[in-house]
Amino acid sequence: MKLIPRNKRYLLQKVNLEGKGADSSLEEFASAFAKKPKIPTNEVYRVLDFSNDCTLVLNYGTLVIVEGNMVEETKVGETTFVTAKENFILGTLDDA
Secondary structure, three states, X not given: OOOXXXXXXXXXXXXXXXXXXHHHHHHHHHHHOOOOOOOOOEEEEEEEEEOOOOOOOOOOOOEEEEEXXXXXXXXXXXXXXXXXXXXXXXXXXXXX
């Protein structure tokens, strides 16, 4: 089953950066955006797809920092889809 995002939404996949050596610095960077440092609310996701009305066009596979409490999970049968509206994407991560 495939979800086609609509209404300025991105289809996302959670990325676990813990214990990945140099990539763990990316998680620290993502948590620096958190409004409350004691409660990590921002998370890293990979862009799988996006709605055709999004103004922020990203490449598939781009790593993004998303406001964690604004991510929505929708379960359809055995499949869980993770989406977020484009205005909750705080930034992209680049290895450069």
